[in-house]
Amino acid sequence: MSQADPVFSVVIPTRNEEENALPIAAAVIGEMERIGDTFELIFIDNHSDDRTVELLKDLCARDPRVKLIVNARNFGQMRSPTHGIYQARGRAVINMCADFQDPPELLPRFVERWRSGFDIVLGVRQSEKSSVQLGLVRRFSYWAAATFGDYPIIPNATGFGLYDRRVVQAVAKIQEPEPFFRGMLVETGYSVDTISYIRPERAGGVSNNNFFALLEFALSSLAGMSKRLLRVPLHIGALMLMASLLLLVAGIVAGVLGGRVWPWIVGAIAQAQVGGLFIFLGLMGDQIRLISERTRRTPLVIERERINFTDEA
Known part of the structure; x- marks a missing residue:
């Protein structure tokens, strides 16, 4: 790690987030500037077919702290965010969604817990409003992971959180082609702290997480973390x-x-x-x-x- 590397890296995956990309960038930059340490903001776009990439390119031209990776095609919601996390250079890496369901105002609290000695700080949603079908998929996923998984996962922790650089490097060494990142975090054995929060409503646009997408995610995560x-x-x-x-x-x-x-x-x-x-x-x-x-x-x-x-x- 060079002297020019930032203290924090914030990684935000996007796909068709033209309504949220610039507002989430402004909110995150505001919170990170209040924290006071150097940071980079990395967007990784998973082959959007709206104006997301165009808007983010314009933002990159105006602010060198903002970086953008554009995928050649849609590589799925497990591989693309993880690749973005691996490109981060900060001493601590923050991962969050672009639609404001991961509230940016929690970032200072993540940083505070990290500075107190925790290697991993995860946000845990207190409530999860969803359809009956999506609720069944989530319950099945948590039950299957608890029953068959090699390592425990934290229910309602979606990966929104802060990871020490050592944790990211340890996960990268596993070289998992379909990485269930939040399960792999626990696999490393580093210390974990959690912060509960009430999930806000999506700020705009339409979520890519429909019933079949979540079911595929649940099955892939189970296959990836269960011997x-x-x-x-x-x-x-x-x-x-x-x-x-x-x-x-x-x-x-x-x-x-x-x-x-x-x-x-x-x-x-x-x-x-x-x-x-x-x-x-x-x-x-x-x-x-x-x-x-x-x-x-x-x-x-x-x-x-x-x-x-x-x-x-």
Whole structure:
């Protein structure tokens, strides 16, 4: 890290946020200027088809502290924000949304907690107004993560928060091609603090997080942070093999008591076959996981252009 690197980096992903891009930039700049330390504001645009990029380019021309990355295509809401975070040069990195549902006025509190010694400071939403379908997806996501995930996640923490530079570097070393960033934060083992807040209404525009987008996000995050899920077939197979042994014992007892033996034997054989199939699937899934972990080298995004980044950045 050079002497010219800023103390703070604020990263804001965008996609079709022409109504919010300039207002969120003004709000964040105002809060960061009140904090008083040097900062950079990085926007990463995930292939908007409105005037978002045009407006942000104009802002970059007027303020060198504002930087812009424009993706060559839509790389999804897991990969694009994470790539933006990896480009940050600050001693602490703040990640937030562009639609004001992550309130900029919390930034000084994040900084205060970080300066008190916490490596990760996350905002936790107290309320989440949504449709029944979206609520079900969120509950399923939290239940699945708690049940099958390798590391606990913090419910209603969307990733809005501040991360020490060491945390970002540790997450980057994992080289996850579909990064579930808020789960990977916990995976690092660094200290976490939380700040509760009431989620404001979206300032303008239409959210990209519909039912299917959130469902895809939930399934991708579960697949990315869960080795246990791949091993579920192994447990099911073991239970079935135990059941086949019980059926076999029951058949022996039935024969001793003068009953029919063959139904129990047939049931034991069928159960053993299904159990063996599940064990095979579990072993194959674990092998696929190991192959994946050994070969993860996929870039998160491909950039079309970047603005206001120096060569050393």
